[in-house]
Amino acid sequence: MTTTDQIAAAVKNGQLLSTAADNLKAWLDAGLPAWAEQSLHELIARGEWSELNDRFYRYLEFGTGGMRGRTIGVKTAAAETGALSGQGSPEHANVGSNLLNDFTLLRAVIGLHRYVANYLAGQGSAAKPRLVIAHDVRHFSRHFCELAASTWTQLGGEALIFNGPRSTPQLSFSVRHFKAHTGVVITASHNPPHDNGFKAYFVDGAQVTPPHDKGIVSEVDKVSLAETKQFLDKNLAGVTTLGSEADDAYLAVAAQAVIDADLLRKSDLKVVYTNIHGVGGVSTVPALIHAGVHVTEVKEQSAFDARFPTVKSPNPENAEALALGVALADKEGIDVVMATDPDSDRVGVAVRNKAGKMELLTGNQVGALLADYRIGKYKELGWIPKEGTQAACLVKTFVTTPLQDAIGKGHGVKVINTLTGFKWIAAKMRGYEEKLAKAMGPGFSYDGTPFRERAALLQKHSTFYLFGTEESYGYLPNDSLRDKDGNSACLMFAEVCAWVKSRGLTVPEYLDEIYLRYGFFLEGVINIYYEGASGAAKIKRILDTYRASPPTAFGDTKVTRFQDFGREKFFDADNEQIPSQDLYIVTLANGYSFAARGSGTEPKMKFYLFASGPVSSAADLPAAKAKTRATLDALKALIEADARKRAEG
Known part of the structure; x- marks a missing residue:
């Protein structure tokens, strides 16, 4: 029985979806590299129809966080697995239209380039499309980064990459800082080790929103599998690798998360920090140390590792992910534990309560603490009126605790609720930026205006973004970048801990004070x-x-x-x-x-x-x-x- 006959029989017997069969046959006919064809023939010969359904029932598509999916299947073939790396990475990202692999990634890159090129042409710009790419520590992340950069330059664009793993918030900042037209992060955040992802950003440094997201998807959908073949071999000759100045620029902006730097520096605060094998150590640790915080790292989790071997899931929402950090805090007598996820855009914390026990806080609780403290501190230092103002706002998602609505109302500031995903919070910032730029006229530099001066101008002509938060452990202190930032979130929470410490309280006691008010x-x-x-x-x-x-x-x-x-x-x-x-x-x-x-x-x-x-x-x-x-x-x-x-x- 031929391969075609086997596929037809599987469809007839209800083992293979017709959509999966159509996509599978198209990939078999596409002239893929030998290892890819061999892998598909092996899976078919073994009758792995459930696996083939999952791999081919659709094309991997964009959602609220871009494109994310498996790079390693549940059932794999020998040819795609090949020789495993030292961290267990297969030789090839597994083949399939619903997996993230070289082929689906290239379709996304080609489609993104076409959309950006058309966008620039529509703006009357002759500039080459400029792309910045960052990546985390996952299986194939560096390879995907280089493959995307190679393809972008071959398509006629400019591509900038880092010399190693960097955080998602640094990518968001870098799009603005290097005046790029778009950005990409190769990451699957806190997903299981077998996953990876492709998050697209636009010129404002935020994840894409309508109409750009739909426009990009439309261009990606037009890219045939055959078009990807010419880009499968990497050529990095035209790719720019960013130096240490890129890190320094981001860290300078991250430091602005601290409102009262003297308070934090004088507190002698001690924290345990873990990056859970991800990129957080690149920026979070130096940011905390520079702010005067004493940092004790969880050494067992500090090394980059795509397998995340010390945890069931590298998700700081889970108590298990912080277990080593909590144990170290108990051993060293430290009262605060912070953990960032693999791409360091989210942070989970544990704090010691009045009884001396470590207590995990939820994303909703941390967001409430940060919102109440930061709005109060802005008032204390004269950034906003003591009675509050509707020209300053707290931005949150609908699925984040209503306690933050109550806090905003209690402080007399505007509260904006958005759809789920930080891109919608960023969209509000973009609107406030555009309104101020229009009021100030030609020649005004938004990012070039000192932060405090910008805050005053926004309150006069637009709306000052005070703080943004979502329940899933994501926080952003200001609008210098446009995605949640686990690195600066650690700084923000450290400042709250320092303030609580100065009052002779524990963090849970401060949270109870908020409950008594609202x-x-x-x-x-x-x-x-x-x-x-x-x-x-x-x-x-x-x-x-x-x-x-x-x-x-x-x-x-x-x-x-x-x-x-x-x-x-x-x-x-x-x-x-x-x-x-x-x-x-x-x-x-x-x-x-x-x-x-x-x-x-x-x-x-x-x-x-x-x-x-x-x-x-x-x-x-x-x-x-x-x-x-x-x-x-x-x-x-x-x-x-x-x-x-x-x-x-």
């Missing part, structure tokens, strides 16, 4: 993973049935409001319309609420739960916490059971 707020999250083609169908069923048949009650608690961001129109505090997205917010009769959406970066359905209750006194706070937690746990079980039922149809 009420107790508690959040929860449900992640339901569904991988592959069948998993994507289940996620779609949950989203579709929520829209077609919204929930009416969970147990005895009725639903009082159902908001569909894909069908209804919503406006933010600037009276700007929120873009359409498959996001649902459900409000319950007891005042609790939750949001539901499919993840844009991982194969999962996400639910974000929000609970709150009044607190009359410090003595009442423990009981309020216990009651709220019990109610939320019961609700969480009901929501998850309903979702799993919907997934199965």
